[in-house]
Amino acid sequence: MVKGPLDGIRVIDFSRFMIGPLATTILGDMGADVIMIEDPLSRSAAAGWYNQRANDKRRLYGALQRNKRSIFLDLKQPRGREILHKLVKSADVVVDEFRPGAMKRLGADYPTLKKLNPRIVACSMSGYGQTGPYRDIPGFDPNWLAVSGFLDLFGASNGEYVLPGAPVGDYTCTMFGVVGIMMALYMREKTGKGQFVDVGAADALTYWVGARHWPLWLAEAKKPLRGKRCTNIWRTKDGGHMVFSFGIKVFWDRFVEATGIDKKYLEYWEDRGSGEVVDYLPNAARIKTRIAESNAAVQKAMLTHTRDEWARIFKKADVCFSPVYDLAESINDPHLKARDMVVEFKHPSGKKVIQVGNPIKLSGASSSIRLPAPKAGEHTAAVLKEIGFSAKDIQALNKAGVTG
Numbered sequence: 001m002v003k004g005p006l007d008g009i010r011v012i013d014f015s016r017f018m019i020g021p022l023a024t025t026i027l028g029d030m031g032a033d034v035i036m037i038e039d040p041l042s043r044s045a046a047a048g049w050y051n052q053r054a055n056d057k058r059r060l061y062g063a064l065q066r067n068k069r070s071i072f073l074d075l076k077q078p079r080g081r082e083i084l085h086k087l088v089k090s091a092d093v094v095v096d097e098f099r100p101g102a103m104k105r106l107g108a109d110y111p112t113l114k115k116l117n118p119r120i121v122a123c124s125m126s127g128y129g130q131t132g133p134y135r136d137i138p139g140f141d142p143n144w145l146a147v148s149g150f151l152d153l154f155g156a157s158n159g160e161y162v163l164p165g166a167p168v169g170d171y172t173c174t175m176f177g178v179v180g181i182m183m184a185l186y187m188r189e190k191t192g193k194g195q196f197v198d199v200g201a202a203d204a205l206t207y208w209v210g211a212r213h214w215p216l217w218l219a220e221a222k223k224p225l226r227g228k229r230c231t232n233i234w235r236t237k238d239g240g241h242m243v244f245s246f247g248i249k250v251f252w253d254r255f256v257e258a259t260g261i262d263k264k265y266l267e268y269w270e271d272r273g274s275g276e277v278v279d280y281l282p283n284a285a286r287i288k289t290r291i292a293e294s295n296a297a298v299q300k301a302m303l304t305h306t307r308d309e310w311a312r313i314f315k316k317a318d319v320c321f322s323p324v325y326d327l328a329e330s331i332n333d334p335h336l337k338a339r340d341m342v343v344e345f346k347h348p349s350g351k352k353v354i355q356v357g358n359p360i361k362l363s364g365a366s367s368s369i370r371l372p373a374p375k376a377g378e379h380t381a382a383v384l385k386e387i388g389f390s391a392k393d394i395q396a397l398n399k400a401g402v403t404g
């Protein structure tokens with residue numbers, strides 16, 4: 001079986017929540033051997049989050065633990081550390097998402113790892129990074145959304161803030177973490193040495209906000225307006241919704257044509273296109289009136305057909321439209337299925353299981369689902385054997401509570 005581009009790379013994974021496990025899933029999908037280190041005493045608040053011990057349906061369908069093996073290792077015991085240090089010698093990457101300092105207390109901080117294996121790439125993905133005044137503050141997605149200014153871009157411009165329904169800040173950190181790991185592995189090819197990768201979720205989101213939204217503020221001292229984009233979501237006859245991204249004039253023109261609204265609205269593009277800066281323009285009041293007028297005309301037209309009827313019309317018209325899906329519709333979407341984003345594999349229990357596919361499509365290799373989510377500690381004996389422990393040692397370690 002083609003395992004993927006990271007076949008031969010071993011990853012030791014201390015992460016449990018979202019940022020880290022998603023990153024190591026990406027690496028595992030691409031062929032890496034990911035070994036999760038589980039605390040037999042579940043001392044971390046994170047231990048229960050994905051409920052490693054429960055063999056419930058969610059784990060069956062969950063992608064966050066697939067392609068990973070799990071071992072128990074009590075790192076507060078010297079023998080647990082010895083085992084970890086042995087394992088590190090056979091590894092390429094170590095990932096954690098503890099608060100700064102926890103890895104040192106576990107005897108697994110980068111200076112220690114580097115002494116054991118100078119080729120190791122250690123990546124800490126945390127909320128605020130390893131330095132700076134916030135580094136010790138615990139946190140979750142909304143915290144980094146807030147600090148980075150990302151949250152200030154959502155919701156009605158004069159209304160309450162709205163939290164996105166998914167932890168987009170965590171996902172951002174995941175992606176930068178994976179990119180950082182790949183860069184360090186690439187550099188290792190040239191230097192023969194590993195390095196430490198420090199990625200903070202607040203930094204990751206700030207990068208996004210800074211790249212797109214800082215210029216208006218820095219150049220003209222104007223704050224980006226919350227919830228303002230030159231796009232809209234419309235209700236259709238059947239109670240469905242359709243989203244349009246006009247972006248450039250040609251799509252507005254085609255949209256006006258396809259909806260059959262008055263041709264005078266073709267001229268309104270200039271105003272609609274001003275999107276997120278409208279309040280700052282000298283003729284803001286007039287622009288707002290014209291946007292409201294064209295919005296009312298579009299909404300009236302949209303109520304004359306069902307969502308799927310409009311989808312056919314807009315496909316023909318070549319505009320940037322999408323029906324707004326719920327999860328069930330998304331999972332059944334023919335395009336996403338054709339892109340292998342909805343994949344089926346045979347679980348060892350005999351069940352056919354659907355999980356999300358990997359979005360990275362390489363022409364020279366492929367991602368795969370080789371292992372289902374493990375039970376906590378499922379692979380302890382197998383991994384210990386691989387790194388040289390005898391059956392007798394393994395039994396003794398288990399009895400002493402080091403690995404079980």
Ligand SMILES: CC(C)(COP(=O)(O)OP(=O)(O)OC[C@H]1O[C@@H](n2cnc3c(N)ncnc32)[C@H](O)[C@@H]1OP(=O)(O)O)[C@@H](O)C(=O)NCCC(=O)NCCS
Nearest residue numbers: 017018039043044045075076097098099105126127138139
């Ligand atoms: C998620 C978070 C809030 C949890 O905080 P927490 O419950 O205080 O716990 P931590 O995960 O930092 O540390 C847990 C403890 O378990 C211990 N532990 C973890 N694995 C262990 C093992 N295998 N053996 C022994 N002890 C272990 C750690 O050493 C630590 O103990 P210590 O502080 O006494 O040294 C915190 O880790 C954090 O802010 N992380 C960064 C951001 C993040 O990932 N947020 C979640 C995004 S979805």
